[in-house]
Amino acid sequence: EDSVAESESHQCENVTIAEMTWSSASLWANIDKVILENGFGCEVELVPGDTLAATTSMIEKGVPAIAPELWTNGVVDVLEKGVEDGKVEYVGRSLSDGGQENLWVPKYMVDQYPELATLEGVKKHAALFKNPENPGTSMMMGCPAGWNCQIANENLFRAMELADYGFELVDPGSGAGLAGSIAKAYERKEPWFGYYWAPTALLGKYEMVSVDVGAEADLEHYSTCIGKLDCESPRVISFPVANVWTVVSTEFSSGSPEVMDYLAVRSLDNALMNKLLAWMEDNQANGEIGAYEFLESYPEVWTPWVSEEVATAIKASL
């Protein structure tokens, strides 16, 4: 282990990795930590942070060096500017088939009213989704304030003319608020309709059905109108696949080519990620435990990401 570390560690001393607070990001951060420490002999420090704080910090300060799972749609402007200024760069997709954003309803509702799986059904049963905060209206749970999806949700809400059916787009305030509203509804088997994304532990835990809006995803329209603040005439479309990137600061990328190679190739698909998240959920595991579980149980997945000696070193450390 030592010899490997020595040979590889010439430029990899202190690496900071952003550990976002949701499970998949935390898992990635910990996987990277283990691999970088044991495979490349880096001294790794995980720093927590939410998407934007981490991104800003990376752009302005170069710290953290690596954001292993960044849902870039949410910070696209900032990030593009950072890339333009040469402060950060995209390395690879950590979710190979991208994230899935959608409108959802709980499965138990679909069981009761199968038509709820379509937008038309939701509109028809608008009265079910009572809004206690504003009696008389129905509630569509949107995306938290300030997230990029907030704008998309607003535009789609308009496009779907949900307001005409008595719906109100409710801002849950935060990811936690959004998750809380799902949890509450699910535990009490209450109606719920709104936006969420996958893969997440939450959707692993609470089975939801994505609502078919009756239209294809249209990346073009999404990026020119739905995703923009001043979209004049939005059309109903499905959410395009969300880009989930690994982003590093240029400061780091220029100094650690081996690590960059690793980061460029490493990736998981939704199926495996969901499996891992489900395992974590079952065990109420945090990212660290999840990472060891992954490294121990799925060597065939990760060994190709690194050279053989590195892989041996990592295996030795488990």
Next chain:
Amino acid sequence: MTESLVRVEGLYKLFGSTPNKFIEKAKAGETKTDILKETGHTLGLRDISLDIKRGEIFVIMGLSGSGKSTLIRHFNRLIDPTEGKVIVEGQDIMTLNEAELREFRRVKMSMVFQRFGLMPHYTVLENIAFGLQVRGVAKKDRSEKAMQWLEDVGLKGYEDQYPSQLSGGQQQRVGLARALCTDAEILLMDEAFSALDPLIRSEMQDQLVELQEKLHKTIIFITHDLDEALRIGDRIAILRDGELIQVGEPADILLNPVDDYVESFVRDVNRARALTVDTVMQPVKDRISAHTIGEAIKQMRTSKLDYAYNVNEDGYQGAIVREQLEELDKSEYSNELCEDNYEPEVVVSPDDVLEAVISETLDSEYPVPVVDEEGQLQGELSRGNLAEALSAQSLQDPETETDSKS
């Protein structure tokens, strides 16, 4: 006047964290100093038993730290005794529940605190009306009454000031007015006049005595001023180191101190003002009982008196000098004794304080006769008696003539 109002039985008070643990030491008679040194507990009171009668002014005196304030605070149960009973009107106040105690404090007692205890956030007027406010008297009524007392204690014009804007003595008067304003039956006054100047003080003393006489209030009064104690007190109790040393009437204490402590305590008093004539006068030895000049001369010759007081069934008649009668013609012997036969009228009353009779006594060649309100001759007061009483020495026993002179 003889009904017992406040009775205290075997009262012990030990200050400290675990008084019950060490109370036995106090009972065993260890000194206050020893107890403090050994246990860190301060002996407040030791085995006090007292009886205060309805309508009297009961004065408590003693060295600083002897437990006066501690004792008086037991009467309205601001302090709970370590042991012993405090009985007011037959009721052991330790058995009162909270509501009863409150009622008891509202109606029965009001207190003037040694350190005033004014409400800093109330104006002078509000402070004075506090007792009434507590009783729920309407604002207008209590303000009126408080204003009355405010004027009585000489603070007119200060009604809207706050205590912090007053001088020490003014603050004390506010405390005084507050206590008086409630009309409580029993007044507990802890050095209530200590910060007052002599003029206001004597006014206040008069007022207190008047209150007691008119409204039969019972007043328990702590003071360091023996003159004051003697002036207003019906009885005086003297404490030392938490023990009760002597209780008695003023003259009694002055003239019969039980020990050196009390004696040294009373040594400095202004006797001329403290003692009344009856406490120092002598029984009359030179007394005759005549109606006519002849009888008088005869009696005086028999008793070999140059000078005598004539007392007959109508009471005291006057003083007679034999020489003067003998100058008269024998024919007049059968005449009734008349004005001219008596010495110029110089009598004093037994209740006079000595100060008031100094000139009469000194100017008179012979002892001055002491005659009471009913005209009865009670005794005589000689220059010698007076000198003795006034000089700094205590009189061991006024009944027996002593010769000791400084």
Next chain:
Amino acid sequence: MTESLVRVEGLYKLFGSTPNKFIEKAKAGETKTDILKETGHTLGLRDISLDIKRGEIFVIMGLSGSGKSTLIRHFNRLIDPTEGKVIVEGQDIMTLNEAELREFRRVKMSMVFQRFGLMPHYTVLENIAFGLQVRGVAKKDRSEKAMQWLEDVGLKGYEDQYPSQLSGGQQQRVGLARALCTDAEILLMDEAFSALDPLIRSEMQDQLVELQEKLHKTIIFITHDLDEALRIGDRIAILRDGELIQVGEPADILLNPVDDYVESFVRDVNRARALTVDTVMQPVKDRISAHTIGEAIKQMRTSKLDYAYNVNEDGYQGAIVREQLEELDKSEYSNELCEDNYEPEVVVSPDDVLEAVISETLDSEYPVPVVDEEGQLQGELSRGNLAEALSAQSLQDPETETDSKS
């Protein structure tokens, strides 16, 4: 003793939010009550000018609220005057900067507060040592010295208690010890003995006088006790409503009150203790100057004296009764006057307080001669003088015999 130490010139103090606005009213002589009513400002002091000499005990008296505490607080500038100057040792203390003022307070003055002003979080010992602590005296030294004073004020054993555990008088003694402990030149004592019992009080008074005599401290003393003032004061100032009414030596104030206020103020004093013989004695009229019996008889016959004091170049010799000399044989006339010819030795000293000479004076048939330490005859004291001085009335003028008797 005559150097001026503290001088106050034209001092005005008006309490309130905007004193300068209304100070003119005070100057224009509006009464305190009017000023309070009109402006809500309280007149503290009005145009006080004073001179306190080094080494004297200067007593300030006056009704409660008359401005005594206010005045004394100006001396160490705890209060800034509205107008006027306070000059200590030639230095106007209003011109001191902060550091100088601090030094001045540390070295020059220490104060006993009317309401004690103890540090509640310090033990008794620490409280007493506070002044030394402030000066930076080492802990051991200051504890030692504080312990000394603690014992002097009779609080031994209480050194580790906190002020809240002490009685009122004990707290006052802590304040007293604290002030004395600093060895400051000037002691400001605001009713420093008011909560003390007579025994400790008189001890403290003695200690104070001793301090002043031994260490020549200047003591400025506020008291309500006229006896105390007369006993320890070298001079007394009397205030009323913020104005200085009279300043003078004790007897002066007692015997020559400037107005009714002062007179009523001093009326209640224990004259027997307050007045010394020299203040009431009369000039000797019956004086001869003889060496032989013959000379004496001759002189007495010429002056028609039954009784005379013989004073020759060696001073006072004794009192002579003519009758007695005349009984002697003529042959003895040329003899020197000897012991036997004089009356039994009864003399009093001019410094004696009246109380001490009551018996002598009353027992003696004739006025008692007053003889000073050098043996010179200063005057005579008759029973009449004494009676007059002792009775409650004031003597308008002791120089001229008055006949008014009560």
Next chain:
Amino acid sequence: MSWLTEIPQLDRSGMTSLKKIIDEAFKGFSRQYGEGIENFFKPLLDFLIFFEKLLLATPWWLMIAILVLITQLAARSVKLSVGVGVALLCIGFLGMWEDTMRTLSLITVCTLLSILIGIPVGILMSRSDRTQKVITPVLDIMQTMPAFVYLIPVVILLGIGRVSGLIAVVIYAIPPVIRLTNLGIRLVDKEVIEAADSYGVTSMQRLWSVQLPLAMPNIMAGINQTIMMALSMVVIASMIGVRGLGLPVLQAINNQYIAQGLLNGSAIVVLAIIFDRVSQAYAKRSQHNIGGQND
């Protein structure tokens, strides 16, 4: 000798089942009683909605006039009143009027509730050392248990929205006023209490005529802190869906809009200062001259 370096730990499965048990227990509770609890808070929610609507429906000039009037009545200071008016105008001018009214509505209710509950609890706490010993750790928990932690169960019980926000704000903001009421009453001069007792005050009279007035400076410090903390929770409340100034702040954070954050944050600060100054001035005015005017 692994214990030398590794602290003995519950193993993973133990940990997992422990966590699961707790989670399930709570969720079970929520399923069973959630509805009832929600209904219990329904009137409060209705009032919150009504009050917010009222503030929003009032024309802005009337609202400003009312607020200035309240300030003037409470504080009797023209300077302060004018300041309040100008600050509110600025808020309006910068486009934050509606959010400010929403926040004002919630925070007014929270602050009043905190004070109305807090002072009596503080009084109770000052009465006996035992009560103090019991309540203190509860207050510690209320203040340091991260809002987020109790927001999880609260949200599961009551959903996101005003009531949950209110509960979060009150839980967090109430301790200072309780603590300082307790401290203030305990620091009241014993001599004054004793004097009052000697006149036979009831405990209510003692409280109203002596303890509370003399504890006022401390109580006011507590109210000040409670107001500050309530307003510092505005953003957290927004995280669970309470509309108001918090949402734009969240938005600003998520987008790194410094100016937007600053402006909305400033509006919160302005509200805090208005609340604080008005309450302090009112208290000072109605309080008596305790220290006296030594010169």
Next chain:
Amino acid sequence: MSWLTEIPQLDRSGMTSLKKIIDEAFKGFSRQYGEGIENFFKPLLDFLIFFEKLLLATPWWLMIAILVLITQLAARSVKLSVGVGVALLCIGFLGMWEDTMRTLSLITVCTLLSILIGIPVGILMSRSDRTQKVITPVLDIMQTMPAFVYLIPVVILLGIGRVSGLIAVVIYAIPPVIRLTNLGIRLVDKEVIEAADSYGVTSMQRLWSVQLPLAMPNIMAGINQTIMMALSMVVIASMIGVRGLGLPVLQAINNQYIAQGLLNGSAIVVLAIIFDRVSQAYAKRSQHNIGGQND
């Protein structure tokens, strides 16, 4: 007459350019001075890292022993010391040892810093009404400006990590100790101050021998609040890159893990209670018997 219902507002473009100007100005400032400022804080960062490493490197039993010893020395209460020991063991047993040490490290530094800065500022503030008038609104801003708002510029300046976290915590936690030190000193009995003055105390002596001891109950209340508020910021600090107990809490929220939130929240509470009880007990022990033991 639209102004009757609509408050006059800056139009959208005005608004946007205003916001842009501010944002750009700050970012410009950051680019220019960021480095310098970061270097300025470098030693602090180094110390924070060193201290955290130290705590983490210390074997758990030694750490517990040290903490129990400190408790015992400060508070002289066996009960408290045993309690601290047991609580720490529980934390370790439930697998939160490392995070707890991380939080302990940051919060220790924050609390000490807050107290060390706060008390002198409070003293200064008590010295003159003018200072008080200037400082009070600053404190109001520090407490109510949402941490998130000033975190944006701080993060831009200093990046995420311990220093930013520390700044956020200190800004938020310092006001109570300042306010209550100020209040406490102002409430000290005038008579006692006057007595001290009459003996010619320097202002330092007055402070140390009279004002601070007598203001202690209030100062301690301030320290208590400061500790509480510092610990309540743990979660927010973890949002900008401070590891410790905040992170699992955040994870718990996002996944609605009640138990995990609760356990980690409880560890924060335990730290708060340890900090608080130890400091209060120390203060009480070193304080003198002020009230006296009237019975």
